[in-house]
Amino acid sequence: MLLLAGCAAGGAPESGAAEKTGVVSTPEEEQRVTSSGENTAAPLSQSEGIFDLEKRTVLLNSGYEMPVIGLGTWTLSDDEAENSVYHALKSGMRLIDTARYYGNEVGVGRGLQKAIDEGIVTREEVFITTKIYGGNYERAGGIIDDALKDLNVDYIDLLLIHQPGADDEGVYKAMEEAVGDGKLRSIGISNYYTKEQVDEVLSFATIIPAVIQNENHLYYQNTELQDYVRQYNIVIESWYPFGGRGHTSEHFGNEVITELADKYGKSSAQIILRWQLQAGFIAIPGSSNPDHIAENYNIFDFELTDTEMQRIRSLDRQMRYENW
Numbered sequence: 631m632l633l634l635a636g637c638a639a640g641g642a643p644e645s646g647a648a649e650k651t652g653v654v655s656t657p658e659e660e661q662r663v664t665s666s667g668e669n670t671a672a673p674l675s676q677s678e679g680i681f682d683l684e685k686r687t688v689l690l691n692s693g694y695e696m697p698v699i700g701l702g703t704w705t706l707s708d709d710e711a712e713n714s715v716y717h718a719l720k721s722g723m724r725l726i727d728t729a730r731y732y733g734n735e736v737g738v739g740r741g742l743q744k745a746i747d748e749g750i751v752t753r754e755e756v757f758i759t760t761k762i763y764g765g766n767y768e769r770a771g772g773i774i775d776d777a778l779k780d781l782n783v784d785y786i787d788l789l790l791i792h793q794p795g796a797d798d799e800g801v802y803k804a805m806e807e808a809v810g811d812g813k814l815r816s817i818g819i820s821n822y823y824t825k826e827q828v829d830e831v832l833s834f835a836t837i838i839p840a841v842i843q844n845e846n847h848l849y850y851q852n853t854e855l856q857d858y859v860r861q862y863n864i865v866i867e868s869w870y871p872f873g874g875r876g877h878t879s880e881h882f883g884n885e886v887i888t889e890l891a892d893k894y895g896k897s898s899a900q901i902i903l904r905w906q907l908q909a910g911f912i913a914i915p916g917s918s919n920p921d922h923i924a925e926n927y928n929i930f931d932f933e934l935t936d937t938e939m940q941r942i943r944s945l946d947r948q949m950r951y952e953n954w
């Protein structure tokens with residue numbers, strides 16, 4: 631089943647798990663490069679930005695495949711992150727989201743290593759995202775090396791600037807150099823909500839961001855940004871898919887969601903995640919509960935109709951919980 635990012639579409643349910651991720655799909659397709667500041671990139675491939683719900687991946691504009699559903703690790707300690715990452719990989723998830731700021735990259739690395747040691751996954755099958763916080767051109771290279779060391783990996787699949795900062799241009803340049811050095815595969819940004827903010831990054835980017843990770847949920851659906859960045863085959867990834875800790879009941883208890891949960895014999899969490907994917911948003915629900923993690927990945931045996939997608943779309947109130 632193929633879905634255009636941001637479009638609800640039909641297709642048959644399936645059951646196969648994602649196989650290889652983070653792999654360049656077509657060897658001859660190089661990183662998308664613009665002449666700096668011109669934003670002139672033409673699509674390399676018609677399949678970029680299209681969600682393939684059979685493979686459970688999306689082909690990024692960097693040429694790498696990214697799983698469309700994964701585990702978020704914000705607020706998890708090293709020990710909790712290790713346990714959650716291990717169970718996520720055991721459940722079939724292949725995308726893990728962390729950040730320097732979360733202070734749990736060591737735990738994430740341990741969970742990954744445990745799953746590798748037990749033969750559950752290979753490194754190549756897992757897609758690790760982390761985020762760089764603060765810094766400038768001079769410091770960013772060292773921060774990237776620290777992340778590699780803490781995660782105990784040779785490369786990071788996706789590095790995001792965590793939020794707009796004083797020297798985005800310098801940090802982004804260091805990230806682009808790290809792509810050239812093979813330390814990073816894809817790069818992107820987080821907490822950039824408007825066309826203007828994205829245009830500023832594009833004005834100095836040599837490599838177009840592959841992903842923008844933003845707050846995005848039932849009550850804050852930023853389809854305007856999604857529509858704008860589609861021309862660059864940039865994919866939007868949702869943080870707080872359930873509204874974040876302390877707000878999940880507002881989402882799980884929504885009447886439209888509970889009605890659909892009853893209809894499909896699924897939990898509210900599963901309905902929300904399925905909506906995120908069919909709407910063309912990558913989702914990274916956070917959890918320290920192995921049962922919840924397995925549940926969050928069990929969303930590939932049903933499909934919301936266009937009408938149901940529209941009903942959920944209309945829940946949008948443009949209401950954010952955070953202002954960073």
Ligand SMILES: NC(=O)c1ccc[n+]([C@@H]2O[C@H](COP(=O)([O-])OP(=O)(O)OC[C@H]3O[C@@H](n4cnc5c(N)ncnc54)[C@H](OP(=O)(O)O)[C@@H]3O)[C@@H](O)[C@H]2O)c1
Nearest residue numbers: 702703704869870871872873874899915916917918919922
């Ligand atoms: N870039 C950024 O600035 C930014 C900001 C915030 C978050 N993020 C990323 O996005 C991820 C997601 O955000 P989040 O974790 O803060 O919030 P979230 O995913 O919206 O919600 C997490 C909450 O949902 C609960 N939960 C998860 N699965 C559940 C299920 N199946 N049934 C019932 N409850 C369930 C979790 O509790 P249990 O632990 O009990 O399952 C936790 O309380 C983060 O972990 C982080 O990786 C990025």
